[in-house]
Amino acid sequence: MSTTTAGCPECDGSLKQDGCETVCTHCGLVVGEDSIDRGPEWRSFEDEETDSARTGAPLTRSRHDRGLSTEIGRSTRLKGRKRRQMARLRRQHRRAQVSSKRERNQVYAFTEIRRIVGSLGLSAAIRDRACVLFESAQNEDLLQGRSLEGFAAATVYATCRTEGVARTVEELCRAARADPAELRAAYDALNRDLGLPTGPIDPREYVPRFASALDLPEEIRGRAEQLVAEARERGLVGGRNPAGVAAACLYTAAQERDGELTQAEAAEVADVTPVTLRATYTELQA
DNA sequence: ACGATTATTGCGTTCTT
């Protein structure tokens, strides 16, 4: 990896230097740095416990400490000084427990966030903001009953959206150890209790990335973006899956040229079905 | 909880080779 004189390899957007890395201002892709994350402070979970079979670790899913916490019981036999001493012990034990629980969660979530961000090739700025967001969620007690993995995924997802470099829920879930339901549960909680400044996603945000995933020439990409604008004019964007709209515009643009691109291919990179693509495609034709 | 959008599946049609 070296010099970056031209534009972003993904979308030809302009590049911006951000700390030690080079980031595309358009699609948020990190260009000038390898995606292996070797941050100092957190241990890596890469090797052990890959995906399935997270055997009984305290950090799995929502109930991180199910059955594993200890309590100091009360005894009626104790009197006076001994009794007060036990009460104090109990108090301290509880406090140590919650604070370490919080810490463990944070370590795990941050590690997970870093992993996701690295695997999606996103910037350090995104990563940091996602971490901050997670802390806010912790402060608001949003984690109760929801999965940590979901929050890790959701914070990255939310940050991408607010930064205008949106990824689809499917992309996030593929990179994260969470499914769409978990991500959504967490994301909804963030939105509701933290009031994220997230508007609807502009389909154009997806075009450059999808275009490059499909190896489409610059010309088609530009035309597709034009078509997105046109679709918006005609009210074909509202209420629809923006990724589907982006795929439809890409397909239409390719069709106008050589017709080498199939609906199925375009639909696949957008994580939608051909039927969905067709819905806006036919509208666009009319 | 509701209405609209999307996924899924299956099938007759059109286009390409």
Next chain:
DNA sequence: AAGAAAACAATAATCGT
């Protein structure tokens, strides 16, 4: 003629509000 791609239809699932 055969195979792929696009279109259409019906129902189930999911989304946005």
